[in-house]
Amino acid sequence: MVASQVPNLELEKLIKVARQEPGRALEQEFYSAREFHTADMQAVYRKQWLLAGHVSSIPERGQYFLFEIDKESIIIVRENEASVNAFYNVCRHRGSRICLEREGRRKLLTCPYHAWTYSLDGTLKVARLMPEDFKKEEYGLRACHIRLFEGLIFINLSNGTPPDFDEAYRSMLPLAQQQGLATAKIAVKQRYPTRANWKLVAENFMECYHCQSAHPEYCAVHPQDQLLAVGAGPGSGSGEDAAAYQPILDLWEAESAAMGYLNDMIDAGVLSLGMQQAARYPINSDKGFLSETIDGRPACKKLMGDFKQADGGETALAFNPFSYVLASNDFAVMFRWTPQDEMNTDVEVTWLVHEDAEENVDYDPRNVAYVWDTTLKQDKKITEDNQSGVCSESYQPGPYSTQEARNVVFKQWYLDQLESSL
Ligand code: FES
Ligand SMILES: [Fe+2]
Structure with a gap:
């Protein structure tokens, strides 16, 4: 994704320039250009475990808050006493945001657009008037990596396997x-x-x-x-x-x-x-x-x-x-x-x-x-x-x-x- 969006040559050139003077601040582009922001999101933010919040903000079943970063919105929701889940706030029907308020409490996660309804574990429960061959089990919410650390909620936006949390923070x-x-x-x-x-x-x-x-x-x-x-x-x-x-x-x-x-x-x-x-x-x-x-x-x-x-x-x-x-x-x-x-x-x-x-x-x-x-x-x-x-x-x-x-x-x-x- 980086390769198709970011002018790599330009980025490489600037990294070289920035490295020449380690004791100086970064060049302007790093702090202001859209392309470099895109590169930062891919190279830095998506790779890291991000502190999203604290478990005490969602003590009850169905309580959630949104973690919003760049174009992403993540629903962090309490499923039960033992489990807190994280899902991309993107409906599997036609992509609407599902939760619109920053925080709240839901029995089920119902999309406001055409009312596809997901349970708190992300599985699709209700999708009206779909063709006969439609398989609900194939349309659960996309999960986001989540890790609890002494009440602190961390999430990771990697597409693949995230870096080892324990190794870094044990x-x-x-x-x-x-x-x-x-x-x-x-x-x-x-x-x-x-x-x-x-x-x-x-x-x-x-x-x-x-x-x-x-x-x-x-x-x-x-x-x-x-x-x-x-x-x-x-x-x-x-x-x-x-x-x-x-x-x-x-x-x-x-x-x-x-x-x-x-x-x-x-x-x-x-x-x-x-x-x-x-x-x-x-x-x-x-x-x-x-x-x-x-x-x-x-x-x-x-x-x-x-x-x-x-x-x-x-x-x-x-x-x-x-x-x-x-x-x-x-x-x-x-x-x-x-x-x-x-x-x-x-x-x-x-x-x-x-x-x-x-x-x-x-x-x-x-x-x-x-x-x-x-x-x-x-x-x-x-x-x-x-x-x-x-x-x-x-x-x-x-x-x-x-x-x-x-x-x-x-x-x-x-x-x-x-x-x-x-
Ligand atoms: S986009 Fe969510 S139900 Fe249609
Ligand atoms: Fe300060």
């Missing part, structure tokens, strides 16, 4: 389990549709060079030496800054370990499936912050998972450049970026708390969401302004700073993905 399981993600519930969900190419959204999330100028609240929560060293995850700052921060990290890790908590550090590297990482850091050990809130106090009275007493740590799980979880002891934040076209990316963020936590009793949702909601609104603005400038004829890729080390890795990973699909 090592991240203990941290996810400690956080209690499987039994969490949704406290807040928010969308930040961003007029920018997905790579600008992704790159912005991989560096904290912009934190000082763009995020006063985030910088008030985290200490400067941490922002410099690991502001956007392991490897986002320079080696020097990481070394300077290491003694603080070691000290906090010893305190956390004494409470019985696991503190892993995983960095699968540029050759891995999704350049996945997992780590735990203190949020602000200078000020003794216990949570990623504006005053450092937990936003929810009930701590998540194995945490009986707050150690003030933040668990960071990066599954790929568009699927993340960042979690304090008392709440977790799920982030996902889904391209809608070459210059529009849907940013959806979900805050999770302990399943028994009661809204306005144990937590105030505004307090739970405040730091990241504020930060993400700022990110939307700077990323859209970035896109606007990148579209100018005068744009030329400039050099990354020492605070954008992760972007250098991303660029290599991204170009590798594109190249391997040619």
